[in-house]
Amino acid sequence: MPTYAYRCRECTGTFELQRPMSESGAPAVCPDGHADTVKLLTTIALTGSSSSPAPVSAPAPSGGCCGGGCGCG
Numbered sequence: 001m002p003t004y005a006y007r008c009r010e011c012t013g014t015f016e017l018q019r020p021m022s023e024s025g026a027p028a029v030c031p032d033g034h035a036d037t038v039k040l041l042t043t044i045a046l047t048g049s050s051s052s053p054a055p056v057s058a059p060a061p062s063g064g065c066c067g068g069g070c071g072c073g
Contacts, residue, residue: 005042010034 001018008015008030015031028037 004028005040006030006037007040008032008034009036009038014040 002021002024003016003018004024005014005016006028007013011030011032011034013030013032015028017028019026024039027035028039029035030037
């Protein structure tokens with residue numbers, strides 16, 4: 001179940017709640033009982049490992065503003 005972070009506008013405290021994604025937009029009450037809260041945007045860091053190397057990308061095109069494909073370069 002995802003964890004969502006909130007900030008209380010009355011006491012300025014932050015807190016987290018675990019709730020289903022279907023309830024992510026539902027109002028949240030802070031632990032001190034205040035109802036004026038706002039959901040915070042959080043980032044997720046994904047890490048992992050792989051036994052195979054990362055694929056090698058093709059070199060970037062050169063020439064002109066778009067790589068020369070339109071005849072500008």
